[in-house]
Amino acid sequence: MDATQDKRLFLIDAYAMIFRGYYALIRNPRLTSKGLDTSAIFGFTNSLIELIRREKPTHLAVVFDVGQASVRTEDFAEYKANRSETPEAIKIAVPYIHKILEAMHIPILGVEGYEADDVIGTIACKAEKEGYTTFMVTPDKDFAQLVTDKIKIYKPGLKGGDIEILGVEEVKAKYEIEDPKQVIDFLAMMGDAVDNIPGLDGVGEKTAMKFLKEFGNIETLLANTDKLKGKLKEKVEASAERGILSKKLATIICDVPVEFHQEQYDLETPDFEKVKEVFDEIEFRRLYENLYRAFAPAATETIVVSEVEVKQTSAGTEVKGQVMQLDLFANFEELDQATSTKSTIEHNDHLYQFIDNPKAQKKLVDNLLQQKVVCFDTETTSLNELEAELVGMSFSYKKGLAYYIPLSENRDEVLQTLEIFRPFFEKEDLLKIAHNLKFDYKVLQQYDITVKGAMFDTMIAHYLLNPDGRHGMDYLSEVYLNYKPVSIETIIGKKGKNQGTFRDADLRTQTDYAAEDADITFQLYELFAPQLKKENLEELFYNIEMPLMEVLAKMELAGISLDEKWLAQESVDLENDLRQLEAKIFELSGEEFNMNSPKQLGEILFEKMQLDPKAKKTKTGQYATSEDVLQKLSSKHEIIKHILEYRTYQKLKSTYVDALPSQIDKTDNRVHTNFSQTTAATGRLASVNPNLQNIPIRTLRGQQIRGAFVSGEGQKIISADYSQIELRLIAEISGEENMIKAFQDGEDIHASTAAKLFKIPLEEVSKTQRSQAKTVNFGIIYGQGAFALAEQTGLSRTEAKQMIEAYFETYPKLKEYMAEQVSKARQLGYVETILGRKRHLKDINSNNFVVRAHAERNAVNAPVQGSAADVVKIAMIKIDRELDEQQLKTKMLLQVHDELVFESPVDEIEAASALIKKEMEGALKTQVPLLVEIGTGDNWLEAH
DNA sequence: CTAGACACGC
DNA sequence: GACGTACGTGTCTAGA
Numbered sequence: 007m008d009a010t011q012d013k014r015l016f017l018i019d020a021y022a023m024i025f026r027g028y029y030a031l032i033r034n035p036r037l038t039s040k041g042l043d044t045s046a047i048f049g050f051t052n053s054l055i056e057l058i059r060r061e062k063p064t065h066l067a068v069v070f071d072v073g074q075a076s077v078r079t080e081d082f083a084e085y086k087a088n089r090s091e092t093p094e095a096i097k098i099a100v101p102y103i104h105k106i107l108e109a110m111h112i113p114i115l116g117v118e119g120y121e122a123d124d125v126i127g128t129i130a131c132k133a134e135k136e137g138y139t140t141f142m143v144t145p146d147k148d149f150a151q152l153v154t155d156k157i158k159i160y161k162p163g164l165k166g167g168d169i170e171i172l173g174v175e176e177v178k179a180k181y182e183i184e185d186p187k188q189v190i191d192f193l194a195m196m197g198d199a200v201d202n203i204p205g206l207d208g209v210g211e212k213t214a215m216k217f218l219k220e221f222g223n224i225e226t227l228l229a230n231t232d233k234l235k236g237k238l239k240e241k242v243e244a245s246a247e248r249g250i251l252s253k254k255l256a257t258i259i260c261d262v263p264v265e266f267h268q269e270q271y272d273l274e275t276p277d278f279e280k281v282k283e284v285f286d287e288i289e290f291r292r293l294y295e296n297l298y299r300a301f302a303p304a305a306t307e308t309i310v311v312s313e314v315e316v317k318q319t320s321a322g323t324e325v326k327g328q329v330m331q332l333d334l335f336a337n338f339e340e341l342d343q344a345t346s347t348k349s350t351i352e353h354n355d356h357l358y359q360f361i362d363n364p365k366a367q368k369k370l371v372d373n374l375l376q377q378k379v380v381c382f383d384t385e386t387t388s389l390n391e392l393e394a395e396l397v398g399m400s401f402s403y404k405k406g407l408a409y410y411i412p413l414s415e416n417r418d419e420v421l422q423t424l425e426i427f428r429p430f431f432e433k434e435d436l437l438k439i440a441h442n443l444k445f446d447y448k449v450l451q452q453y454d455i456t457v458k459g460a461m462f463d464t465m466i467a468h469y470l471l472n473p474d475g476r477h478g479m480d481y482l483s484e485v486y487l488n489y490k491p492v493s494i495e496t497i498i499g500k501k502g503k504n505q506g507t508f509r510d511a512d513l514r515t516q517t518d519y520a521a522e523d524a525d526i527t528f529q530l531y532e533l534f535a536p537q538l539k540k541e542n543l544e545e546l547f548y549n550i551e552m553p554l555m556e557v558l559a560k561m562e563l564a565g566i567s568l569d570e571k572w573l574a575q576e577s578v579d580l581e582n583d584l585r586q587l588e589a590k591i592f593e594l595s596g597e598e599f600n601m602n603s604p605k606q607l608g609e610i611l612f613e614k615m616q617l618d619p620k621a622k623k624t625k626t627g628q629y630a631t632s633e634d635v636l637q638k639l640s641s642k643h644e645i646i647k648h649i650l651e652y653r654t655y656q657k658l659k660s661t662y663v664d665a666l667p668s669q670i671d672k673t674d675n676r677v678h679t680n681f682s683q684t685t686a687a688t689g690r691l692a693s694v695n696p697n698l699q700n701i702p703i704r705t706l707r708g709q710q711i712r713g714a715f716v717s718g719e720g721q722k723i724i725s726a727d728y729s730q731i732e733l734r735l736i737a738e739i740s741g742e743e744n745m746i747k748a749f750q751d752g753e754d755i756h757a758s759t760a761a762k763l764f765k766i767p768l769e770e771v772s773k774t775q776r777s778q779a780k781t782v783n784f785g786i787i788y789g790q791g792a793f794a795l796a797e798q799t800g801l802s803r804t805e806a807k808q809m810i811e812a813y814f815e816t817y818p819k820l821k822e823y824m825a826e827q828v829s830k831a832r833q834l835g836y837v838e839t840i841l842g843r844k845r846h847l848k849d850i851n852s853n854n855f856v857v858r859a860h861a862e863r864n865a866v867n868a869p870v871q872g873s874a875a876d877v878v879k880i881a882m883i884k885i886d887r888e889l890d891e892q893q894l895k896t897k898m899l900l901q902v903h904d905e906l907v908f909e910s911p912v913d914e915i916e917a918a919s920a921l922i923k924k925e926m927e928g929a930l931k932t933q934v935p936l937l938v939e940i941g942t943g944d945n946w947l948e949a950h
Numbered sequence: 951c952t953a954g955a956c957a958c959g960c
Numbered sequence: 961g962a963c964g965t966a967c968g969t970g971t972c973t974a975g976a
Contacts, residue, residue: 788965
């Protein structure tokens with residue numbers, strides 16, 4: 007700003023502002039520190055800083071009344087007597103304010119015997135001759151101060167926003183007068199010129215206005231009282247003296263002995279250190295940051311942030327920070343409310359700020375659109391995306407710098423604000439980072455915003471880097487950034503019925519939390535992105551997991567319909583069956599007990615009934631009563647089969663029949679599961695809330711529950727299943743020709759395996775032999791040993807061992823492959839899938855047999871299970887794209903590891919089925935054909 | 951409120 | 961000689 011062109015002198019009436027600040031604030035909970043009421047200090051200082059920030063004065067001084075105003079001493083006697091005692095807080099405030107002003111290098115003026123008004127008026131007159139525009143900063147509404155055309159009244163608003171600036175023109179217009187000095191006559195008449203001095207009796211605002219027009223000033227009025235009538239005449243004449251006194255007291259004396267040396271008033275940069283000392287003493291935190299911002303270099307909209315140095319040491323990450331020079335919005339006039347809120351500038355490592363002004367928000371978006379990489383985060387009222395209402399959004403594209411956009415409770419207003427941000431979310435070549443992006447994606451989708459283009463989920467990134475670990479942001483921050491973020495629970499309360507929502511928090515708290523999340527996530531991105539590249543995981547990340555995230559989001563939002571009527575009836579039926587079984591069991595055991603307690607059941611079976619003298623116990627000393635244990639006892643007592651049946655029904659009822667209806671979303675009557683992309687270490691998905699990946703299928707009664715998953719009106723369910731995908735993939739990966747050939751010839755793989763194992767023609771394979779071969783096939787996939795095999799097949803240990811040997815003879819490459827995986831794990835510490843998904847096996851060299859054996863089994867299993875997961879994921883992405891491309895309305899609803907479930911309008915079932923089968927079978931180029939079995943029906947059971 | 955036992959899926 | 965298939969989630973009980 008060029009001072010020679012625009013010389014703006016601000017003169018503050020100190021006591022007036024201190025009083026005003028005090029009275030404005032005492033209505034609020036008191037600002038105290040060390041037991042002192044700091045309202046007056048805060049009110050004044052806050053207004054001062056706000057003034058500097060907004061107006062950028064070139065010159066500034068604060069004027070105090072000093073001593074008795076001797077010029078008016080006599081007149082003051084009565085005037086003062088009517089004043090109430092100065093509040094203690096104001097007496098305390100003055101010395102602190104002096105200290106603050108000194109530290110800020112702001113001149114303190116005052117002339118013995120004169121009021122601040124007089125001093126200001128005199129200086130203003132002198133400054134005018136030097137070409138200044140002078141602003142008298144005062145909360146008073148008397149315009150007697152308007153001693154010259156050049157002076158303006160600057161009346162700061164209570165909350166910083168509603169300032170009022172009154173110059174001559176404004177005053178003339180307001181009072182419809184020629185000479186602004188007439189205002190004092192007006193005020194003297196109605197008694198509003200000086201505190202506690204009433205004006206003329208019987209004269210209010212309207213009468214005063216009339217008198218002003220008729221007589222011009224108070225003296226003329228009083229000289230012509232004969233023109234008045236009745237009571238009014240009497241009253242005015244009687245109170246004439248007071249009116250004159252009032253005018254006299256309010257008239258500014260413009261010849262105070264004070265010089266105006268402009269250089270004395272130059273606004274200088276404060277001594278921040280000193281100010282901070284004072285602020286620290288009275289515990290003003292936010293004010294310091296505001297002060298800092300107020301003095302930030304003007305006229306720049308770019309971020310000037312000094313770099314923060316990060317040092318990795320053995321003790322952890324060391325962050326050395328510099329002060330942020332400036333934020334985005336310095337000198338941005340429209341930004342009324344966009345004050346920075348983070349109080350930790352003393353840490354010098356970050357700047358968090360909220361922006362609630364649409365113009366400023368647009369500015370921010372302009373800025374975001376110029377970035378290549380931006381991190382964002384949404385804050386909502388709920389973790390359930392369907393219920394969640396947006397409370398705010400935060401953005402960060404530079405470490406230590408983040409913005410928070412608070413959003414209205416009114417949905418229409420939120421939609422308006424989101425329109426401003428739409429270009430950001432939709433920009434293709436802008437990498438949008440978030441932690442658990444699927445959540446934000448779904449929430450925004452509910453507001454008609456589709457996040458498009460390049461995306462980066464730091465949670466998924468970490469999952470690929472370390473699939474076994476935890477991936478929560480707080481955890482990652484502590485581990486990788488050595489920083490413990492503000493816990494959400496400190497804001498909204500502990501989990502439970504009394505937990506509030508993010509909306510209940512005040513804006514400053516919201517800003518701190520939300521901005522921090524965006525900042526941290528951005529920093530995690532900076533760490534993880536290069537690591538993904540280094541570990542060759544970029545392809546998997548950008549081409550599989552991130553696109554899959556979108557597919558999953560769509561599936562979850564779609565949900566699936568349930569036959570509630572059937573479930574309700576089934577609940578009743580199951581309950582009846584359970585009560586009958588229970589009665590039977592109690593009768594047989596001769597005692598009533600809690601059937602749902604394995605502990606009680608064990609005691610009944612093994613102590614009271616003595617069904618097995620060598621009963622197995624669990625590690626806690628309880629009797630084991632799991633299914634396999636009971637199964638072996640079934641011949642001993644009739645009660646066992648009832649118990650097993652009871653258990654099955656109890657499970658069906660509690661987990662499915664009763665639980666599922668409670669998960670139905672009220673708005674669309676469908677259940678919306680969540681597919682977790684980061685929990686299964688092998689690369690599989692997991693389904694939660696509810697888990698729709700473990701809906702019964704094996705037992706007849708269990709199967710009926712699948713029947714309750716129904717298609718909507720005019721639609722059918724399509725279910726597509728990979729046939730033996732894991733076995734096919736292990737054949738493929740190991741290059742085992744015998745197995746590959748069997749698959750290529752379309753043989754029944756288990757029968758084929760049995761034929762080879764038992765060296766008999768395929769046609770002669772018995773049911774038992776096929777079943778045994780099947781068990782071995784699965785055992786191989788899981789790295790099972792002879793002992794477990796024997797247990798499952800009923801063979802002896804030796805027989806089982808022989809069978810495994812025979813198996814490896816049949817499929818020699820398989821044996822090789824398994825050994826290779828283990829040795830690869832030993833050397834590299836990890837194994838990987840066909841797409842390079844890694845699983846780290848730190849226990850592979852353990853001396854503990856059990857631990858090591860576990861790791862070895864993982865070494866074999868992880869690539870197989872993981873590769874199968876990869877293939878299904880590829881298929882899902884391709885199907886989603888094709889459906890979109892061909893504009894089909896068929897929707898993917900569920901994924902159950904090797905099965906995909908769709909809902910398809912009746913008229914496109916054939917097209918959709920063909921498309922699905924094609925994409926699934928062609929997901930990966932393999933020697934071994936991938937076979938998909940597909941079916942349709944009115945519900946999931948029929949489709950199978 | 952947590953750990954353990956159990957049962958469902960692939 | 962040990963050793964008991966992988967990966968998950970949800971429900972319930974018991975005990976602190």
